[in-house]
């Protein structure tokens with residue numbers, strides 16, 4: 001009797017093992033009424049997923065409006081040249097000669113009281129004034145604010161010889177030839193199509209593409225105006241020595 005029970009038990013065990021292979025998954029659990037959200041696995045960068053829409057990149061932060069920080073000159077140093085403003089009629093003529101419009105980024109190197117950058121912004125351009133004299137920086141920032149042009153004009157308190165002009169389409173200068181010459185390296189990296197307009201003084205070894213007379217008309221009874229000239233150069237400008 002006992003041996004019969006053992007045999008019967010062995011048969012039952014053998015049958016149940018045969019009906020339940022090791023590779024078969026365990027029975028599924030009853031679905032939960034609120035299944036937890038499972039994050040999709042990160043796709044491998046090398047895995048091909050042709051039928052899946054490409055993952056969107058997170059939006060990039062907007063580009064700063066100007067590559068120059070408003071910064072300070074450290075250590076402070078004296079200007080290479082004193083301030084003398086270009087007469088308003090000459091400023092307008094410089095911007096006209098350079099065909100400044102809303103697509104332009106105008107840099108005035110040695111921007112003084114801000115008159116050139118303000119006039120450029122009034123033509124719709126974005127403008128950067130680079131000025132080393134802290135008093136003129138303060139005065140020109142105030143003038144920009146008074147004109148309501150802070151969204152389009154930056155006054156950078158910087159030494160102009162350290163400024164990257166990569167995004168400039170127009171550069172204006174009212175400096176002496178020796179200073180213009182020292183800017184040749186920076187100006188040689190201007191993008192093709194950029195214009196450089198210089199008031200009265202150009203470069204010692206570079207002929208302008210065109211020269212314009214910008215002498216204001218004489219006023220009866222007033223002393224005759226001194227002559228003014230505007231010199232136009234077009235990028236690419238060769239670096240000095242080429």
Ligand SMILES: C[S@@+](CC[C@H](N)C(=O)[O-])C[C@H]1O[C@@H](n2cnc3c(N)ncnc32)[C@H](O)[C@@H]1O
Pocket residue numbers: 078079080081082083084085086108109110111112113115116130131132133136158159160161173174175199
């Ligand atoms: C003749 S003013 C021209 C002002 C203005 N661009 C205009 O046409 O009316 C020259 C300006 O260059 C500034 N300056 C001189 N050396 C400088 C330098 N290394 N970096 C920046 N500005 C400088 C002077 O302070 C001055 O305001």
